[in-house]
Amino acid sequence: MKEITLNNGEKMPQLGFGVYQIPNEETAKSVYEAIKVGYRLIDTAISYHNETETGQGIKRAIDDGIVTRKELLITTKLFVNNVFNEQTAAQAIEGSLDRLGLDYIDLFLLHQPYGDIYGAYRALGKAQHNGKIKSIGVSNFDSGKLIEFAQMNDVGLPQINQIEINPWHQRVEDLDWHHKYNIQPEAWAPFAEGRNNLFTDPILSNIGAKYGKSVGQVVLRWLIQRDVVVLAKSTNPNRMLENFNIFDFELSDEDMQTIHSLDQKASAFFDHKDPKMVEWFMGRIIKDKPDMKRG
Numbered sequence: 001m002k003e004i005t006l007n008n009g010e011k012m013p014q015l016g017f018g019v020y021q022i023p024n025e026e027t028a029k030s031v032y033e034a035i036k037v038g039y040r041l042i043d044t045a046i047s048y049h050n051e052t053e054t055g056q057g058i059k060r061a062i063d064d065g066i067v068t069r070k071e072l073l074i075t076t077k078l079f080v081n082n083v084f085n086e087q088t089a090a091q092a093i094e095g096s097l098d099r100l101g102l103d104y105i106d107l108f109l110l111h112q113p114y115g116d117i118y119g120a121y122r123a124l125g126k127a128q129h130n131g132k133i134k135s136i137g138v139s140n141f142d143s144g145k146l147i148e149f150a151q152m153n154d155v156g157l158p159q160i161n162q163i164e165i166n167p168w169h170q171r172v173e174d175l176d177w178h179h180k181y182n183i184q185p186e187a188w189a190p191f192a193e194g195r196n197n198l199f200t201d202p203i204l205s206n207i208g209a210k211y212g213k214s215v216g217q218v219v220l221r222w223l224i225q226r227d228v229v230v231l232a233k234s235t236n237p238n239r240m241l242e243n244f245n246i247f248d249f250e251l252s253d254e255d256m257q258t259i260h261s262l263d264q265k266a267s268a269f270f271d272h273k274d275p276k277m278v279e280w281f282m283g284r285i286i287k288d289k290p291d292m293k294r295g
């Protein structure tokens with residue numbers, strides 16, 4: 001497994017396993033299987049409502065001697081309803097430690113660019129200082145917001161910005177900005193969750209055929225070669241393994257360029273600055289947990 005060194009010196013596997021949209025009753029088993037396959041980076045979030053089950057899968061893998069806690073890198077994220085102020089964020093950090101059943105969390109992110117991100121980031125910084133979190137960062141920050149946040153916050157440079165990157169939304173200029181500020185980009189939805197028929201795309205299929213690899217493997221490899229940390233989700237053990245086997249081939253410059261031609265320069269999902277989406281996120285605060293509105 002290739003490792004990336006973050007701007008605080010911590011190391012991180014370049015390929016990880018995400019648990020978004022895995023039903024609660026399948027999460028512990030999926031996490032356990034993924035660790036058995038070889039994944040060491042596991043990505044969850046408070047808003048996925050499966051931190052408890054993620055923690056159960058991790059515990060089982062450690063108890064069975066498959067992995068040690070030190071070998072794992074566990075990520076979770078504060079949702080909008082945790083980002084009213086520093087105190088609500090600090091409480092939420094304790095909640096995640098508790099649900100995951102861990103003494104420390106390797107990477108904790110602000111999930112969305114909304115709310116009191118400066119106060120919440122201060123809570124993450126304090127927990128990092130106290131050894132409860134190793135690395136901290138953000139998610140879904142566009143490059144302008146990221147630059148502003150990097151300069152204006154009083155904790156320090158985020159280690160990570162987790163953003164959508166896939167063949168339809170390649171973020172070429174955004175990656176340059178991340179590089180300039182030494183903030184590691186991490187890709188969510190590398191397959192665009194299969195949108196636009198990604199898994200049967202003829203261009204990606206032809207490239208895969210040359211190397212004896214699937215479309216999924218080509219896409220993950222393309223991200224690895226762009227120095228991005230990448231998260232893939234699958235509940236199917238065969239596809240978990242398929243997605244993991246991407247370190248035994250290298251895409252040629254020509255094939256990297258061909259994939260570049262697929263860029264539609266727009267999200268396959270939504271724009272975080274679209275007022276309708278902002279309104280939807282604000283609605284989630286109340287819909288998800290009315291009692292959490294003020295922490």
Ligand SMILES: NC(=O)c1ccc[n+]([C@@H]2O[C@H](COP(=O)([O-])OP(=O)(O)OC[C@H]3O[C@@H](n4cnc5c(N)ncnc54)[C@H](OP(=O)(O)O)[C@@H]3O)[C@@H](O)[C@H]2O)c1
Binds near residue numbers: 017021043187234243
């Ligand atoms: N920060 C954020 O806002 C944010 C947003 C979204 C996601 N994420 C993180 O990023 C992770 C990955 O993103 P995602 O889960 O949204 O989407 P994704 O990884 O792009 O796509 C997952 C979908 O692709 C299928 N799949 C996986 N490997 C495949 C393969 N080799 N061949 C064919 N189908 C395959 C899976 O089905 P099966 O399970 O049936 O294999 C699943 O339906 C998430 O789990 C989460 O941890 C973060």
